[in-house]
Amino acid sequence: MNNSEAPFEDETLSRPSIEYLKETLPKRKLVSKELRRRGTLMAYKRALAKFGSDGCTDFAAALTYYAVLAMFPALIALVSLLGVFGQGQETIDTIMSMMEESVPAETMAFIEDPIAQLVNTPAAGLALIIGLAGSLWSASGYVGAFSRVLNQIYQVREGRPVWKLRPILFAITALMLVLVAAAALMLALSGGVAETIFDQIGLGEEALTVWNWVKYPALLVIFVFVLAILYQLTPNVQRAKFQILSLGGITALVVLGIAILGFGFYLSNFGNYNQTYGSLAGIIMFLLMLWIANLALLFGAELDSEISRSRQLLAGIEAENNIQLPLSDESGVIKLHEKETKMVREAAELRRDVWQEQARH
Template sequence: MAKLARRFYDVAYDAVCHLIDDDGFAMASHIALSTLLAVFPFLIFGTALANFLGADQFSSTAVHLIFDTWPEEIAKPLADQVLQVLTVPRGGLLTISVLAAAYFASNGVEALRISLNRAYRVQETRPWYVTRMASLGFVVIAVFILAAVSILLVVVPLGLDYARHWLPLLADTLEVIFSWRIYGTLFILTAGLLIVHLWLPAGRRKVYDVIPGVFITLILWLAGALIFAYYLSTFANYTATYAGLASIMIVLIFLYMIGVIFIIGGEINAAMMKFRLRSMLSHRFLSGRNRNKASTADKAADVRR
């Protein structure tokens, strides 16, 4: 038990020290600003592409899935502004503004990639155009996933109506199961974190290497959102400090907190991988030394004979 507690302490200490040494808090600021600048372009590009694919409910679906994990005091005003922006008529899919929106949306992904490279202590060896294309690919994949979810939002209610008619005893259970606002958001957030940790930064990792950091990120995200919402409703008075910029500053501070939590998840994974490798090397070293001692003892016994 003491050895396990010591290992947890070593992992936490290594993660926090590396977070500080590699300017993790400054990178969290980069993530916060890049995310805020990327939200509107992502939704503009996603709405245009989803409408082209026939997913008319993309904007409302994306807004719910993105902002349902934020405190209501932050999410509601920003979501209202986003929906107003998305109702502005735009041209066809392949317009300059939509392509520019896709590029600016990829800046948020680039911020995550740079932060995870530092957290996982890996050097980026891919050319800049390869990483940028990968970031654009993540944006497009996210749009397709949210478009598929928005289509399901049309199909699932029809299925529930059919279930109520033919299986009335299971109707309530099915309605809870298909409650997308609860389970859909959690599932997409978890899947997104796994994908980002596995394939966005340089190097290769296995699923069990990133699960601890993803789990810790989800727990800290939930706790942080609850604490921040309580702080806003009880103590905070940003208007006295930032005047008309108070709402923007609240969003930036919340995103900064999420950025720190996101980087900590990567640091925890890297520290666990480091100590796991160290324990494996120590085990092999001790095994080899024991074999050498045994071999030396056998040779000495042969000489004595």
């Protein structure tokens, strides 16, 4: 076998089946606690190292770009949907008051103006249709980019053909938008809005108190589920099972919370963005916050991949170099290998012809 065929062998034929993993992975529980602790520490160490070597800071910038593209169509859809039910202005006021507690004032000024214009825009029905279509298309770009990043993290190529991959990405995007919309509506049920709705359906103050306590844990559950969808379904690998709560997801949430609070503290006490960027300060800080959020998400993905490697090693699976997860679809990888082999052959033929021509002279 020549060198050009070696990556193909690693990516497809040598990977174990999902049935083998389901049978073998439980063996990791038989090893000592000391070895399992070493495996977890190794996963964190490797995740930190691969976070840099995989270029996650650059990937986070690309994800920030796609997030900005998806954000404003989604805002149009959300505000228009709330406007249909006559709760647009109340909901936006509630969300803005909550954001003011953790988001810098300059960033809030950048966000508030376009949202205020959306709230006061007529023809909510048309805006709703346009916003839903635009948010679905734009957000699918974010999900697609996230899929490509996770393929890099798991050391695999995209093998799903376009006709199969695009519907998968659109389905994931639609599910995520539903969850995000549900989270926004839960935030909307606060203050006077919640009191009015609870009174109309015959629920008293006790139910309102319970709702105020339950709402934030429910929002956290939604966010955890969104992370699980991104981490588990977007890369071109199969899983032994769908894991909603992972160590990478928990770490991403913790890092995200600390990073945003720390960034807000820095801007409030040490930053001089207003003097440096003037009227653009809000935009710059908003983009920085999105970038930091995506950094946290990608570190969580790196950690999840290394936890998978650690569990395989503890089960006796040879995963030192490549994480042994079967591909969801290898047809695209095979075609890409054939294309690359053909290009290598053409290049070799060109070099051979040059050598033969020189030999004749």
